[in-house]
Amino acid sequence: xxxxxxxxxxxxxxxxxxxxxxxxxxxxxxxxxxxxxxxxxxxxxxxxxxxxxxxxxxxxxxxxxxxxxxxxxxxxxxxxxxxxxxxxxxxxxxxxxxxxxxxxxxxxxxxxxxxxxxxxxxxxxxxxxxxxxxxxxxxxxxxxxxxxxxxxxxxxxxxxxxxxxxxxxxxxxxxxxxxxxxxxxxxxxx
Amino acid sequence: xxxxxxxxxxxxxxxxxxxxxxxxxxxxxxxxxxxxxxxxxxxxxxxxxxxxxxxxxxxxxxxxxxxxxxxxxxxxxxxxxxxxxxxxxxxxxxxxxxxxxxxxxxxxxxxxxxx
Amino acid sequence: xxxxxxxxxxxxxxxxxxxxxxxxxxxxxxxxxxxxxxxxxxxxxxxxxxxxxxxxxxxxxxxxxxxxxxxxxxxxxxxxxxxxxxxxxxxxxxxxxxxxxxxxxxxxxxxxxxxxxxxxxxxxxxxxxxxxxxxxxxxxxxxxxxxxxxxxxxxxxxx
Numbered sequence: 001x002x003x004x005x006x007x008x009x010x011x012x013x014x015x016x017x018x019x020x021x022x023x024x025x026x027x028x029x030x031x032x033x034x035x036x037x038x039x040x041x042x043x044x045x046x047x048x049x050x051x052x053x054x055x056x057x058x059x060x061x062x063x064x065x066x067x068x069x070x071x072x073x074x075x076x077x078x079x080x081x082x083x084x085x086x087x088x089x090x091x092x093x094x095x096x097x098x099x100x101x102x103x104x105x106x107x108x109x110x111x112x113x114x115x116x117x118x119x120x121x122x123x124x125x126x127x128x129x130x131x132x133x134x135x136x137x138x139x140x141x142x143x144x145x146x147x148x149x150x151x152x153x154x155x156x157x158x159x160x161x162x163x164x165x166x167x168x169x170x171x172x173x174x175x176x177x178x179x180x181x182x183x184x185x186x187x188x189x190x
Numbered sequence: 191x192x193x194x195x196x197x198x199x200x201x202x203x204x205x206x207x208x209x210x211x212x213x214x215x216x217x218x219x220x221x222x223x224x225x226x227x228x229x230x231x232x233x234x235x236x237x238x239x240x241x242x243x244x245x246x247x248x249x250x251x252x253x254x255x256x257x258x259x260x261x262x263x264x265x266x267x268x269x270x271x272x273x274x275x276x277x278x279x280x281x282x283x284x285x286x287x288x289x290x291x292x293x294x295x296x297x298x299x300x301x302x303x304x305x
Numbered sequence: 306x307x308x309x310x311x312x313x314x315x316x317x318x319x320x321x322x323x324x325x326x327x328x329x330x331x332x333x334x335x336x337x338x339x340x341x342x343x344x345x346x347x348x349x350x351x352x353x354x355x356x357x358x359x360x361x362x363x364x365x366x367x368x369x370x371x372x373x374x375x376x377x378x379x380x381x382x383x384x385x386x387x388x389x390x391x392x393x394x395x396x397x398x399x400x401x402x403x404x405x406x407x408x409x410x411x412x413x414x415x416x417x418x419x420x421x422x423x424x425x426x427x428x429x430x431x432x433x434x435x436x437x438x439x440x441x442x443x444x445x446x447x448x449x450x451x452x453x454x455x456x457x458x459x460x461x462x463x464x
Binding site for chain 2: 006010028035036046047051058066113129169
């Protein structure tokens with residue numbers, strides 16, 4: 001099982017590298033779609049079916065929105081030259097972070113893969129959710145019970161954030177008329 | 191180790207955000223960071239040969255507690271996925287407006303033009 | 306091949322197939338919302354799937370038919386209705402029992418694994434499903450189907 005997961009995550013890394021490095025914007029959007037669908041399959045192997053359904057549906061809408069973002073422009077990212085100093089500094093930073101992370105993962109106190117928190121501590125909240133979830137809420141799907149009964153405030157916050165994001169996106173794209181493309185600039189500035 | 195691979199994914203996304211000059215590439219790199227973080231959280235909840243946390247009629251409590259995976263990180267990631275979609279819509283709206291205004295996606299040119 | 310006379314939307318094959326598919330996609334989304342407390346899914350996943358049904362209508366049939374099916378004002382109204390359902394269920398917890406967001410309607414042992422069990426969870430799922438569906442549809446319509454200054458047709462390039 002771990003080998004399948006390692007293979008899928010390696011494919012995701014290759015897809016992410018292709019998406020970031022290629023100069024044609026359409027290819028990078030297609031690659032990021034592939035990474036998202038591979039993530040949905042990884043969720044299915046990790047015994048999380050809610051997440052697999054949600055990730056797949058969200059990935060479809062993400063692809064449509066990203067295709068809209070590049071549709072009106074030229075497909076080749078012509079002006080994507082890089083400065084040498086910026087790349088070298090970023091690579092150095094990334095390598096330092098990678099070095100620290102290797103040190104962290106090699107620490108013997110770091111939890112191994114396959115041992116969730118509820119195994120290590122007896123009073124972890126997940127033990128209570130799994131034990132009393134069905135009687136206290138009556139829902140068979142414990143993830144929904146956690147989302148909407150035990151941790152309903154998080155869902156309330158999520159609904160608020162989604163509302164604000166959509167209102168923000170709509171107010172950015174508001175237009176005065178459709179016939180005068182120059183006028184909305186003055187209206188947006190005020 | 192799987193956590194190291196997941197961290198490599200996050201670092202690739204971080205490299206993309208810092209180095210690329212095209213706004214759509216920056217948005218795509220932010221998406222890669224998001225995928226890496228969601229993967230890391232769900233990897234924390236896995237148990238070998240685990241079953242999804244959905245109760246079926248006729249299971250008893252002790253066996254169920256040994257078998258099921260952790261439901262708490264899955265609930266957190268579920269809301270995060272949908273919020274990520276809303277934030278992506280906001281970022282793409284901003285980039286469309288910027289393209290109309292400056293006719294380029296290059297952030298170094300957008301910095302130089304005066305509004 | 307040439308586009309038909311109403312140049313909005315896609316070709317006749319795509320329109321015919323989408324005419325069959327959109328009902329199934331919407332029905333599947335509603336099923337995932339309603340059975341969210343029994344099978345995997347819930348309000349978020351079902352809402353996104355139901356939004357993709359309406360997105361399919363706009364992509365296949367064009368802007369005018371799509372907006373006639375689900376206009377922007379209707380989407381904005383249903384968005385607010387979804388959030389209000391969620392908030393009213395939370396406030397009813399405060400009014401009826403005394404704590405803000407408590408599940409005041411839990412039924413007993415005999416109603417487990419049925420559709421009408423587990424209190425306010427299905428109602429909250431419906432509220433969240435409405436909200437997510439309308440929000441994502443509204444964002445998609447405003448992003449893609451409005452006129453822009455630099456493009457000549459309303460949706461940009463055909464994918």
